[in-house]
Amino acid sequence: MLEADPRRRWFKLGKKSDKRRIERIVKACKYVIKRGSDPFEVDVPRYLKVLRSYIESSLSPEDLALDLNALENVSRIVELQGDWIKSRSSTLYFDPMLIEWKIKSMSLKNLAKVFASAWRPIVSISLISNKGFETAANYWVNLPPLKGRWGRLPEASVGTELTSIEDLIREKLALKGSFSEMLEKFWETLKKKYVEGGVYYWNFICSEDFESSLLKAYMLSFLSTYGYIHLEFDPSSRDYIIIPNERRIESENSYSITVSFSFDEWVRRCKCESKEN
Amino acid sequence: MSRKRIDYLSKLRRAVQLLLIQRHRRPGVKGWELKRALGRRYLNIIKLVDEELARFGLTVKTIFTGDVSSPTAEDYDKAIFLVTFREPAKISDVLTAGLRIDDVGALAASLAYINSKGGSINRRELESILIEKLPRWRVDSLIDRFIRLGYLESEGELLRIGWRAKAEIDLSLLSLNLLSSSHEG
Numbered sequence: 072m073l074e075a076d077p078r079r080r081w082f083k084l085g086k087k088s089d090k091r092r093i094e095r096i097v098k099a100c101k102y103v104i105k106r107g108s109d110p111f112e113v114d115v116p117r118y119l120k121v122l123r124s125y126i127e128s129s130l131s132p133e134d135l136a137l138d139l140n141a142l143e144n145v146s147r148i149v150e151l152q153g154d155w156i157k158s159r160s161s162t163l164y165f166d167p168m169l170i171e172w173k174i175k176s177m178s179l180k181n182l183a184k185v186f187a188s189a190w191r192p193i194v195s196i197s198l199i200s201n202k203g204f205e206t207a208a209n210y211w212v213n214l215p216p217l218k219g220r221w222g223r224l225p226e227a228s229v230g231t232e233l234t235s236i237e238d239l240i241r242e243k244l245a246l247k248g249s250f251s252e253m254l255e256k257f258w259e260t261l262k263k264k265y266v267e268g269g270v271y272y273w274n275f276i277c278s279e280d281f282e283s284s285l286l287k288a289y290m291l292s293f294l295s296t297y298g299y300i301h302l303e304f305d306p307s308s309r310d311y312i313i314i315p316n317e318r319r320i321e322s323e324n325s326y327s328i329t330v331s332f333s334f335d336e337w338v339r340r341c342k343c344e345s346k347e348n
Numbered sequence: 349m350s351r352k353r354i355d356y357l358s359k360l361r362r363a364v365q366l367l368l369i370q371r372h373r374r375p376g377v378k379g380w381e382l383k384r385a386l387g388r389r390y391l392n393i394i395k396l397v398d399e400e401l402a403r404f405g406l407t408v409k410t411i412f413t414g415d416v417s418s419p420t421a422e423d424y425d426k427a428i429f430l431v432t433f434r435e436p437a438k439i440s441d442v443l444t445a446g447l448r449i450d451d452v453g454a455l456a457a458s459l460a461y462i463n464s465k466g467g468s469i470n471r472r473e474l475e476s477i478l479i480e481k482l483p484r485w486r487v488d489s490l491i492d493r494f495i496r497l498g499y500l501e502s503e504g505e506l507l508r509i510g511w512r513a514k515a516e517i518d519l520s521l522l523s524l525n526l527l528s529s530s531h532e533g
Contacts, residue, residue, distance in 0.1 A: 105470065105505055154415075158466045165523040167464040171477065173526050174461060179453030179481055185529055186456035187442050189522035191433040193515055194406055195375035196368050 089125050090134070093141050096121065100144035103151075110151035118145050243282065257290050258299050261315045272302065272311040272330070277341035281334055284341060288332050302328060356393075359386050363397045367408060367431050374498065374511070376411070376430035383425060391424060407434040411515050430515050454478055454490050455499060459509065460526050462500075463519045468508045 096118050103113055122145070126138050158164060174182070199207070239245035246253065264270045276287040291313065294300045298320045302311040311328070363386055366377045382390040398408040411428045412419060419427070442452050461477055462469045471491065478487045491507070494500040498512030509519065 108470075155466055165460075165464040165527065167461065169527060170460050170464040170523060173529075174457040174477060175480060177526075177529070179450040181529065182453035182456040182526075183442065183449045184439055185522065185525045186452050186459075186517075187439040188436050188525045189518045190437050190442060191407075191409075191435070191516055191518070192437055192441065193375050193512070194368065194431045194433070195370040197370050200371070 089128070090137065092121055093125055093137050096141045097137075097144050100141075100148050104144070104147055110148050110155055113145075113148045115145060115148060115152070254290060254293060254299075257287075258294060258315060261294075261300065261313060265313070265315050270313045271305070271308060272313055273340050274310075275313060277337075281337050284337055285332065288330070292330075298325075301325075356396075359393050360396055360400070362386065363390075363393045364400075367397065367429060374428075376428040376515070379425040379427045379429065382429060394429060401431060402434060405434050406431050409515055411511065428511070428515075432516060436518075436521075450482065451490060451493075454482060454487075455494060456522065456526070457481075458491070458494060458500065458507075459513055459517060459519060460523050462507060462509055463523055468506050471502070471505050471507050474507055 100113060100118075103110055118141075122138060122141055125134070129135055129138060177185075236245060240247050261270065261275075264275070272291070276284045276291065278284045278287065291300070294315075295302060298316065300313055300315045301320075303314060304310075305312050311330070363382065366382060366385060371377070379390075382394065386393050394408055401407060409430050409432045410419075410424070411430065412423055413426050413428075416423050439449075443449060447455075457477060458474055461474065465473075474491065475484075475487050478490070482490070491500065495502050495507075495510070498510045500513070501508045501510040513519070
């Protein structure tokens with residue numbers, strides 16, 4: 072048994088702590104790179120020794136990837152150490168402490184004067200390109216006169232007429248009853264259909280006309296948002312099953328589902344598929 | 349006038365146009381673009397342009413990509429060529445360039461400090477320097493502005509000297525003048 076063998080157990084623990092050490096190396100290197108601090112704070116020879124002993128006992132691709140990552144970060148530190156030496160050994164090296172002290176002791180106005188003494192601004196001319204000019208000229212030539220553009224709209228005629236609520240309902244400008252009543256009826260219909268058998272989303276919302284399907288989709292989204300129904304995806308039919316709840320359930324773990332609903336989608340789902348079937 | 353001289357003069361004019369007219373988002377022109385327009389010996393033409401521009405107090409500056417100590421022909425092809433002032437500007441020129449005097453002071457402090465730190469620094473470290481003279485909200489927006497203008501470059505939390513600072517500012521002279529100036533105020 073693996074656990075009964077103390078050597079194996081020791082090996083497992085040792086490997087785990089080795090892995091942690093490598094992760095610490097990566098972290099330390101990244102910290103120095105990110106902060107831009109003295110790269111000689113990193114003990115590169117010791118890190119390389121640790122990496123060598125780790126690679127000798129590593130077999131899995133994860134171990135090798137970790138080792139590679141650590142080696143990459145250590146090599147970046149060596150690069151930074153090179154830059155650091157180059158910068159310090161140059162005759163134009165300025166001690167950051169001294170610079171910081173000078174910055175703190177001088178006014179912003181005097182600092183600006185120092186800036187000007189070393190500033191040689193770029194000289195350039197901004198022009199419109201030939202292509203840009205050509206496009207602009209073409210646009211201008213093809214632009215109709217203002218008078219022609221403004222005269223296109225017919226004069227607005229304002230008048231008042233009386234209409235009945237039945238006419239408004241017929242024109243689909245008003246609802247028959249209140250929206251909550253409609254929802255209540257819709258929910259009851261769903262419950263009944265569910266008892267008869269599974270209700271698939273697209274089967275349910277497909278109606279004779281697009282407007283009715285859209286209204287069903289709208290009310291379904293309303294019912295699911297407020298916890299009156301919930302949806303479950305059926306991978307075999309690649310459609311959602313509508314499951315009505317007995318009462319409203321307020322769930323904190325719910326999430327939104329986007330169902331595309333356009334006229335083309337409606338034709339494809341409700342007209343073409345029904346013809347095929 | 350000989351045909352060769354006419355050809356040289358037309359190339360000289362073309363080089364000045366390419367260098368001065370901003371055709372990209374950033375000013376300047378790449379070495380390979382000059383090579384395509386002026387031929388293989390474009391560096392000779394640029395040298396002549398530099399001599400001509402000296403009469404107007406201007407110079408052609410070459411900005412290499414990366415740390416180049418002895419540039420090769422390939423380095424020149426990748427480099428950016430710009431026209432800058434030959435001599436340092438006056439403080440009044442700085443102020444007419446749309447920068448406030450304290451913004452310029454903060455820029456000088458930022459560049460001198462980053463340069464002394466080897467060219468890169470953590471953003472927070474720079475903020476702690478600037479915050480002694482400016483309110484925090486201005487420090488944040490100023491650093492972002494310096495990045496937008498190209499004086500600084502940011503890589504995550506790390507700030508570096510930007511392309512514009514490399515082109516416009518003699519960083520060694522800036523640090524030297526800073527250390528040698530009187531520190532009143």
